[in-house]
Amino acid sequence: MDTARATAQLPLRERKKLRTRQALVDTALELFTERGFDGVTLDELCDAVEVSKRTFFRTFTSKEDVATAPLHDLWRAFLDELEEARPDGGPLHELLRDVLLAALDRMPGEEWAHRVLLSRRLAAHNPSMGAHGLAFCDRTGRAALDVVVRRFDLGGTPDGPDHLRAHLAVDLLVAAWHRGLETWTAEAAGTDGAARPTRADLAAAFRRACAALPGSLTLTAHPDPGCA
Amino acid sequence: MDTARATAQLPLRERKKLRTRQALVDTALELFTERGFDGVTLDELCDAVEVSKRTFFRTFTSKEDVATAPLHDLWRAFLDELEEARPDGGPLHELLRDVLLAALDRMPGEEWAHRVLLSRRLAAHNPSMGAHGLAFCDRTGRAALDVVVRRFDLGGTPDGPDHLRAHLAVDLLVAAWHRGLETWTAEAAGTDGAARPTRADLAAAFRRACAALPGSLTLTAHPDPGCA
DNA sequence: ATGGCTTGTGCCACTGAGTGGCATTGTTGC
């Protein structure tokens, strides 16, 4: 695989660490998917990868963490891209959207997409997985906001109402991302087996969710005439 | 002894349960605030309230749960109010905002506000508390969406793009709520001691966050000329 | 290569959250 060549320059130690890390992620997703998140103990996972539990906790912060790793990679790329983004005077939320799409484009293809799919399915069926994912997005959102207020000129006084708007813009991005993920995984449930949802599908679903944001503010509600 | 009126309203058993429940919440918030969430074991908390740990877990689902109880009450009231809301053809997000404000109005005054304040401070400093709160809001948001699509006519085909917009509208509400909470607790940090933030302040902060939602979509970003 | 030096790993014992089962106590209805 390409990762072997890309990491060939790294010291042997680092490569070994990355290898066990990847083995832990893959095996965890496999075992959790097979027997459920609660149906697999850390001891079993560590036995399967032939690693001590102590080492596991040097690599990941929690049992949930190992199964959320694919998303971590994406958001780290997002923050990297954001750090180098050049605002052009357009709406902030469009900039954020494009930065996230660029980060998505950096992810290593369909293998990654499949891991994300497994991870999201676990999160959908396990409360602690879901909570961990939400908390991670929240933390990342705050980090993103820090970058935005540090690097961009939003035209208002610092700590004024524009700071609140910027924070909300980040929240909107995260909300759209979650809706995109959700419809994407729902599509996956429909197409069984062969036709797996691709990274491009995920990007499209996310774009659609972003496009639906303005409409979500104007959407009107009427009493349901259904009892007629 | 208890008055005939009180006995008539609720069986003794139920009252006892509610009393220990409230004692657990109050003592937990007190101890956690004093010594930190991780600095208090459940055994200590249970000793303080003179309740067995087994009973604790019959009342609350987790250690985090007991410290999030004040918010639970609010969102339960929100769902109740939503169940009886009559849409008037106005924007959905305004309806949701008003329903949440109405629920807020039902909360038992400043004592409740103080408990919320303690709870949020804990959540701000403890990752697992924060994650628990986010997961709870997410679950409640989904429940709210169910009510909306069941009771309201959104004018589109079921499961069409309007469903996505409705879900985003709920997400927007939750995001605005979180920002309102955040600015409210920040105000509390400024005014030390005597002048505690009130429930009315919280409602105002939430209103402001809701009002900032449209602007968060149009907020523009320019390169920071900050080195001037 | 062979020595020290650093760094990651394994092992062991431990804390603390959360659960299941069963006996006991207290409440309710007759």
Add this chain to the structure above:
DNA sequence: GCAACAATGCCACTCAGTGGCACAAGCCAT
């Protein structure tokens, strides 16, 4: 009062997560 029943207390247990220390594997001289 007495049977029926629910809530509680108690005990033992699983498992996630941590600290400490000994050991081994990679790194870097000479």
